[in-house]
Structures are given as C-alpha cells and as structure tokens.
Amino acid sequence: MKYILMMNTMKAGQGVPAWAKKDLQAHIAFMLGLNKELHEQGELVSAEGLSFPDQAKLVRAGKDGLPTTDGVFPESKEFLAGFWIIDVESPGRAYEIAAKVSGAPGPGGAPLNMPIEVRPIMSGPPAEML
Amino acid sequence: MKYILLMSGTKAGVEGYHAWSKQDIDAHMAVLHRINKELADSGEFVATQGLADPTETRIVRGEKNGLPVTDGIFPESKEFLLGYWIVDVANAERAYAIAGRISAAPGPGGSPTNMPIEVRRFAIREPQSH
Amino acid sequence: MIKKLDGASEHLLRELAPQVLGAVSRRFRDFASAEDAVQEAMIAASTQWPLQGVPENPRGWLIQVACRRMTDHMRSEIARRERETAVAAEAESLSPTLQIEADMDPDDTLILLFMCCHPALTPSSAIALTLRAVGGLTTAEIANAFLVPEATTAQRISRAKQTIKASAVPFRLPSAHERTERLPTVLHVLYLIFSEGYASSIGAHLQRLDLAREAIRLTRNMKALLPDNPEIAGLLALMLLTDARRAARTGPDEELIPLDRQDRTLWDRAEISEGIELLTGALSQASVGLYQLQAAIAAVHDEAERVEDTDWPQILALYELLKRAAPSPMVTLNHAIAAAMVHGPAKGLELLRALDSEPRIASHYRLDAVRAHLFEKMGDHEAAMQHYRIAAARTTSMPERNYLMTQAARLAGD
Numbered sequence: 001m002k003y004i005l006m007m008n009t010m011k012a013g014q015g016v017p018a019w020a021k022k023d024l025q026a027h028i029a030f031m032l033g034l035n036k037e038l039h040e041q042g043e044l045v046s047a048e049g050l051s052f053p054d055q056a057k058l059v060r061a062g063k064d065g066l067p068t069t070d071g072v073f074p075e076s077k078e079f080l081a082g083f084w085i086i087d088v089e090s091p092g093r094a095y096e097i098a099a100k101v102s103g104a105p106g107p108g109g110a111p112l113n114m115p116i117e118v119r120p121i122m123s124g125p126p127a128e129m130l
Numbered sequence: 131m132k133y134i135l136l137m138s139g140t141k142a143g144v145e146g147y148h149a150w151s152k153q154d155i156d157a158h159m160a161v162l163h164r165i166n167k168e169l170a171d172s173g174e175f176v177a178t179q180g181l182a183d184p185t186e187t188r189i190v191r192g193e194k195n196g197l198p199v200t201d202g203i204f205p206e207s208k209e210f211l212l213g214y215w216i217v218d219v220a221n222a223e224r225a226y227a228i229a230g231r232i233s234a235a236p237g238p239g240g241s242p243t244n245m246p247i248e249v250r251r252f253a254i255r256e257p258q259s260h
Numbered sequence: 261m262i263k264k265l266d267g268a269s270e271h272l273l274r275e276l277a278p279q280v281l282g283a284v285s286r287r288f289r290d291f292a293s294a295e296d297a298v299q300e301a302m303i304a305a306s307t308q309w310p311l312q313g314v315p316e317n318p319r320g321w322l323i324q325v326a327c328r329r330m331t332d333h334m335r336s337e338i339a340r341r342e343r344e345t346a347v348a349a350e351a352e353s354l355s356p357t358l359q360i361e362a363d364m365d366p367d368d369t370l371i372l373l374f375m376c377c378h379p380a381l382t383p384s385s386a387i388a389l390t391l392r393a394v395g396g397l398t399t400a401e402i403a404n405a406f407l408v409p410e411a412t413t414a415q416r417i418s419r420a421k422q423t424i425k426a427s428a429v430p431f432r433l434p435s436a437h438e439r440t441e442r443l444p445t446v447l448h449v450l451y452l453i454f455s456e457g458y459a460s461s462i463g464a465h466l467q468r469l470d471l472a473r474e475a476i477r478l479t480r481n482m483k484a485l486l487p488d489n490p491e492i493a494g495l496l497a498l499m500l501l502t503d504a505r506r507a508a509r510t511g512p513d514e515e516l517i518p519l520d521r522q523d524r525t526l527w528d529r530a531e532i533s534e535g536i537e538l539l540t541g542a543l544s545q546a547s548v549g550l551y552q553l554q555a556a557i558a559a560v561h562d563e564a565e566r567v568e569d570t571d572w573p574q575i576l577a578l579y580e581l582l583k584r585a586a587p588s589p590m591v592t593l594n595h596a597i598a599a600a601m602v603h604g605p606a607k608g609l610e611l612l613r614a615l616d617s618e619p620r621i622a623s624h625y626r627l628d629a630v631r632a633h634l635f636e637k638m639g640d641h642e643a644a645m646q647h648y649r650i651a652a653a654r655t656t657s658m659p660e661r662n663y664l665m666t667q668a669a670r671l672a673g674d
Contacts, residue, residue, distance in 0.1 A: 004181070006211070016652040016661070021669035028662050029513050049253040050134065052653045057222075057249045059229035061242040067230025069249075080136065080211075080250065098190035099198035113192035118200075119211070120186050121179050132407075173385070173416035176408055218408050220382055253658045 002045065002087050003094040005101060006117040010079040012053045019107050026105045034100060038086065043097070045085040053079040085121070094118055132176065132252040133225040135215040135232060137245060141184070141206050154238045161235040169217060169228070176216040184210045216252075225249050263310035272318060273305055274477075277396025280322040282368020283361065285431050288330055291375060292421040295393050297329035298322070302396065320361060367433050369394060370485045373478075374434050377446040378424055385420040386449045387456075388413055395474050405471050406456070447495050447551065450479050454499050458506065472503055493542035494552030500535035501558035504528040516663040520567050532562045553582045572601040589621035593630055605637040625654035629664060641671045 019027070038044035054071070056079060062068040073079075084101065088094050098118045103111035139147075147155075169175035187210065188200045204210065215232070219225050229247040237243040265273065277298065285294040301322045315321040365371075376390040384406075391397045391405075403413035434442055457471025479496045486492055508522035517523075539555050557578045564570040579595035592615055600608025612631060615621045632647035645668045652664035 004179070016649050016665050016668070018649065018672065019669060020672065021666060024662075024666055024669045025513075028515070028666075032514060048134075049658050051251040051253050051656050054653070055251060057226060057229075058246045059226050059233060059249055060246050061230055061234035061244045065234070067226060067233065069226050069230075080134075082253075095188060095190050095198040095200055098188075099193040102190050102198075103192045111192055113199075116190045118188045118190055119181050119184075121181060170411065170415060171419075173412050173419060175412050218384075218406075218412065220384070251656055253656050253661065255658055 001090070001094075002085060002121045003091075004119050004121050005084040005086065005094070005098050006119070007081045007083065007101070007114060008078040008117060009114050010050075010053050010081045012073055012075065012077060012079070014053070017106075023105065023107050023109060026109060030104050034104075035084075038084075038097065043086050043088050043093075045087050047082070047084045049082040050080055053077075091120075131221065131225075132216060132218050132254070133222075134250050134252065135217065135225070135229045136248040136250065137212045137214065137232065138209045138248070139212045139245075140209055141204070144183070144212070150238050154236070154240075157236050157240065158243070162232070165228070165231055165235075166215075169215075174217045174219050174224070174228075176218050178213070178215045180213040181211055222249075222251070225251075262307075265306050265310050269309060269314055270306075272314070273302060274396035276319050276322055277302060278369040278372050278394045279319060279364065280326055281393055282372060282431075283323055283364045284326045284330065285372075286365070286368070287327070289431065290330075291431060292425045293330060293333060294326070295421060297326040297333065299392065299399070300329045301325035302398065306398075323361060367485065369481055371431060371433050373446050373482060374439070374442055375424060375429060375431070376420075377442070377449040378420075378427065378429070379442065379445050380423050380427060381420050383449065383452055385416050385423075386445075387453055388416045389420040390449055390478070391453065391471075391474065392417055395478060397474070443489070443491065446482070447491060450475055450482070451495060451498075451551075453478070454502075458502060472499070472506070475499060476503065490542035490545045490547070491549040491551050493538045494549055494555050497535040497538040497542065498551050498555035498558055500531045500538070501555055501562050504531035504535065504562060510659075514659065515666070516659045518663075519561060522567075524565060524567070527562065532559075535559060535562070548581070548585075550582070550586050553578060553585065557582075570601075572598055576602050589615060589618055589624070590626070593621070593626055597630060597633075600634050600637065605634040608634045609638075623654065625651040625656075625660070625664075627651075628654065629660075632664075632667065636667075636671065644668075645671045 017024075035044060035047050038047075053073070056073065057069050057071055058073065059067050059069050084097075086094060086097055088097070095118060098116040102114050102116045104114070106112040150158075166175065166178055184204045185202075187204060188202050190198050190200050192199055215228070217225060217228055219228070226249060229249050233245050233247050234242040235245075280301065281294060281298045284298060285291045288294055304325050305318075305322060309315070372394050373390065376393050377386050381389070388402050388406075391402050392399065397405075399414045399417065400410050403410040406413070433439070454472050454475035457473070457475055476496070476499050479492065479499060483489070483492045483496055504527050505519070505522060507528070508524065508526040509517060511517055535555065536559050539552065539559055542552050543556070557575055560571050560575050560578070576595070576598040579591065579598050582591050583595055592611070596608045596611040599611055609631065612627065612634070615627055621627055628647045628651035632644045632651060635641075635644035635647060648664050648668035648671070652661045652668065655661050655664065
C-alpha cells in the first residue's frame, strides 16, 4: 500500500536552521541513513526535498487565459519542505516510518518530533489520468 | 527542472465540490485529464496524484513507549492537500503556465475555479558541477 | 531468473548501436523508423545474447534484426494502405545484410551526432535522443539517469525524431561550413551529458548509469572521427581533468568536499596526464576555444599536488581570457575567486559588487556562497555565516545546501 509522508515544516521568511555543526551533521546523516534503509527494504518509492518558501509561487487562472503569479502567502502557512512516497505492508508500518522521520535529531541531538502528515495514495494514477 | 504543483482545499471546499452537478464535475475532470495527456505528449509528465479524503490522514509526532504518536483530527478550516502534479520542464515560466491551466479548469456553470496552485521547485539530489 | 548481459557485451552493444543505426538509416532513408527498429534489435540482443552467446558477427546480427523490424513495419504500413508501392518492391528484394554492412560509412556516427544534436531540439530532447541513438542506451536507462518516467523519456525521443524528420535533414555528413556552425551545439550536448553525470556521482546506491563515462566515450569517438579539431580535444580534456577528481569530491556521508579540501591522492593521475596531453596538442593550434580555456584552468588545478601549490596567477590570467572570450556571471564569479587568491579577499569582494546589478546573478546562491568564502578569508565570520545561510536557503541542490549550512555552523563554533 502506498502512502505519502509530508513534512510541512517551513515558514515564510525562515532561513536555514542555525544549529551547531555536529547537530547538523547528525541530522543529515540520520535522514540519509533512513532513506538508504527504506531503499534497501524496497519500501522507498521516492524522497524529495523542496526549495525554500521564498521561491514558492501561487498561480491562479486570472482573466482571459492569462495566469497570475505571486509569492504572497498567509504568514502562518506551513510550507511543504519535503515528502516521502513509501510502499509498505500496512498502515502501522507507514506510521512507524513517519514516527522515525518525525524523531530525526535536532539541536542537542534531541528528537525534533516534527508533525509528519501521512496520507494513503493509490498505487498509481488511475488509467484515465494518463 | 522538476516542479511540484500543489492543489489544496478545505473541508468546506471539498464538500462544495461534491455538491456540483455531475455535468460540472465531469467537465472539470475532463479538463484535468486533457492537461495530463498533453503533459504526457510533451514529455513533461512525471507524476500526478489525487489524494484521499482527510479522514484517512494521520499526523505523526515522534514516538512514545516505542509506538508512533498519531492524531487524526483535522480542523474544519485547515487547508489540506487535494492532489499534486510533478512536472519536468525547461523553465519556471512553463511550470507556472501549467499551473495556470489547472487553475482555469471549469467549475459550476463552466467558469474557471481559479483555485490557487502552489508551485515549488524540487531540491535536486546532486551538487551542481562547477 | 532473467540472464543479463555481462559488462563487456553491454559495452560492445553500445559501441555497435550507432554503426547499426547509420547503416539502416542510410539503407531505408528513414532515420526515425530506423532508430525505433535498432532499439528493438538492441533489446532483442540484450535478452537473447545472454542465453545464446554473443554471435560471431554481432554487428551483422543487429543489422539483420533491425532490417527485419523495418520490413515488418513497412509491410504492415503497406497492408494498412492497401497499395503496392516502390517501397513494397524494395522490401521484397532486400539485399542481404552483407551488402548493407559494406555500404556502411565510418562517418555514420558523426552524421548521427550532428543529426541528434539538432539546434531545433531542446537540450533535454537532444540529450535523450543522443544517448539512445548514438550512445546505444535503452530508454529505461536514460529515464533512470534523469529520474523521469520511462514513458516521458520515450515521448521526448519520439518528438525529437519528429522534429528532425520535419526538418528533412538528409542522412549525410554536413558540409564543412555546416559542421563549423553546428559543432558548438553537439559539443554543448555532450558537455551537458557529462555535467549531469558528473554531478550524479554521489548516491551510488541509487545505481544510476555512469553518464559522465558515457559522455567521455562519445566525445572520444567524436575525436577519433575529427582528430584535428581542437575544441573536441579541449572538451575531452576538460571532461577527463574534471572526472579525475571524482573520487575525492564526496565524503563517506555523501557530503560535498570542495576543491581546496579534497584528498588529492584520490585523484586519477592517469586521467590527468591524458587530459594535459590532449590539451597541449589542442593549444598548439592557432585559435583557443572555450573548452580549451576551461580545460586549461582545470589542468592548472589538477597539476598542483597540494592545494597550496596551485598556480593562482595562471588561473587568474586564464579567467581574464575567458572573461573576454565568453563573459558570463559564472565566469565573473570564478574570476573574482581567482583574483581574491592572488590579490586578497578584499579585491575579490570588490569585483563581486559588479554582479549586484545583474539580475541573473544577484539572487543566485553562488554569489552568496563565494562572498561567504571571501568574508571568511578576511576574518569577518559574522558576514560569512550570514551569507553561507542565505546561499543555503537559495540553492536548489540538497548536497550544496547541506554543505553551506555546515560551513555556517563551523564558523558559529561549538
């Protein structure tokens, strides 16, 4: 069964975290290690990080076929920072992986406990979508 | 360049959509299908997914006693992801143009829904050679 | 268990692909259909050869299979149109493969390169088509290398061939004048393949195709066909001199290691020697092209056994040449770094101020990254940290982001 795990942890105007070097390295190593593990178990379909919110754009249809594009978002908006698409045996396994992601180490090595949104997705786009 | 195009909505918005006439829903889906087919034809299509109702969503925050801490409560007014497109395009303008077309897909009575589509660039996994 | 081709046979198959395609295209005067037919023959080879062994005349085998596919296609076309045509008569009297092989021209690979790197194609289409038609890679391999679905890659290649067909370019070597005009596009495509491949050297567990090696192979083949062209030699030299550093470029945790911190004992000295030799040969000719200039800069770096031995004045002089020959924001940036190494970081920062008024580069992450580096050299750690963090938020590359954040963290101290 396929799930998307979303990390909605970026805020507008926020820059990169200013952690100590070893905390940063531990965090990066943790994420790389997790992806490698999931890949080896055949559970990782994809893992992607997104660029920062100051590059995000909101596009609307606009008038007369001319779309409008701006970078104006609500201040409180939690932007998608990255996502994983996993293929697992059960919902429990999906939540287990999400819990691992959530517990990635942050400052002082303490688990961040980021909120990770877990949504089921179909095994592929429906035929008529292609 | 890979971009993800995000379409979000609220519970109220989705309920409103479900209340459209069958004709309006079919017309809307037909335009989205056409966009997908055009993306496949142009060689820009990477992936697309419609996401399930948020009642299936879980937010996971770390673990307690070895078990994931999950929460399935979705506030009424909160925006959630309805679906996404991943495209591989020559430049940002092309990504915005595609988003504009999605936003222009017709709603009740045939006028464009004008839904805001968030456009985010992927962070690529490789360093840039220089 | 599906038997797969061993490395040597796979390499052979890729080398033969453009030769077979040239022969079949020439015979049927239809590049687009021939390319499809050759693809099918390649797939047949990769499934049958592991079981039956590599045939005695592998090229002849491939030509034979490709021709059968062509005639099958033509016969079904005829049946569809329900007309006898000259094509039908030809299909019936198809000469045996020996004849086709004899008609082969060693220039076919070159013809294909010019054809596939058509200026009307987008870079990504030209890259995909070149890799398949000239590189002999499968659609799946190409798709995997660029992390797009196979269907998307197949579609890009199909559209590229339609564009070429519509341009009605004949299957022959372009005239000397046309070659001079078109060569930069071909070299640019090869360079893009290399850059993409070189950048993907991390994440070995993802098992992506070695595109950098493919680019080097294709450029070598091109050089063999046009041995006196200094820019091709220059491009090949640049690729080798860059590729030589690959092993030192990333650390055990996939982290980026910049040039000034790489373990030079890991550099491939054989590639460096070959690169320098090629460059010397190319530079001995009158005009000095852009690839030769870039290769020369790479050579100066690679010749330094220790980072402190780097001949920065020479690099600066070369960037000055490059700035005049092909000015670009990236060249200005690199020139500023070199100037900083020769005249001090303040000089470098001064040169960078010129870029603030250039919209293309003003918000580019590398400007902040280079500023950060220079501020650090000046001892202004606050400014350096700030710029490292801005650069980290702006780059679209994860490894770069990680690297830049780590630099900022390093300066913050702990």
